[in-house]
Amino acid sequence: MRTTIALVGSCLLALWLSAAALAGAPETFAQKCAGCHGKDGKAQTSMGKKLSIKDLTDAKVQAAAKDADWEKAITDGAKDAAGKVVMPGSKGKISPEDIKALVKVCRDFKGK
Numbered sequence: 001m002r003t004t005i006a007l008v009g010s011c012l013l014a015l016w017l018s019a020a021a022l023a024g025a026p027e028t029f030a031q032k033c034a035g036c037h038g039k040d041g042k043a044q045t046s047m048g049k050k051l052s053i054k055d056l057t058d059a060k061v062q063a064a065a066k067d068a069d070w071e072k073a074i075t076d077g078a079k080d081a082a083g084k085v086v087m088p089g090s091k092g093k094i095s096p097e098d099i100k101a102l103v104k105v106c107r108d109f110k111g112k
């Protein structure tokens with residue numbers, strides 16, 4: 001009986017945690033990413049223009065990268081051709097699960 005309760009409890013906790021991660025991702029994007037990428041992902045911000053950030057709503061930009069590429073970009077950050085860090089990495093600041101959820105947020109911009 002105790003084991004059943006513990007099992008049900010941990011399942012509920014896992015569900016709640018993944019729901020929290022998914023629900024939180026758009027807010028995380030708005031807080032930590034939109035300053036450069038724009039709330040709509042089009043990067044029509046002053047940073048976006050300065051750093052020529054790609055338009056995440058563009059189907060070509062979406063097709064050119066795999067989820068793993070984006071996970072890596074968000075985790076480790078991005079450098080320009082001269083090796084200067086243009087996007088800070090989120091390693092240790094955002095959990096791997098939340099980074100996966102952020103990739104989904106970036107995918108959702110497609111065609112918008």
Ligand code: HEC
Pocket residue numbers: 029032033034035036037047051052053054055061065070073074078086087088090102103106
């Ligand atoms: C300081 C500005 C800045 C911030 C903040 C920022 N980015 Fe970026 N991001 C960039 C730049 C610059 C690039 C490289 C140019 C490009 O690929 O558009 C980039 C690239 C990316 C790419 C790869 C696009 C591609 O196909 O090459 C993704 C995905 C991305 N950012 C997501 C995010 C997410 C999610 C966050 C928030 C956790 C974030 N960025 C925060 C500036 C920023």
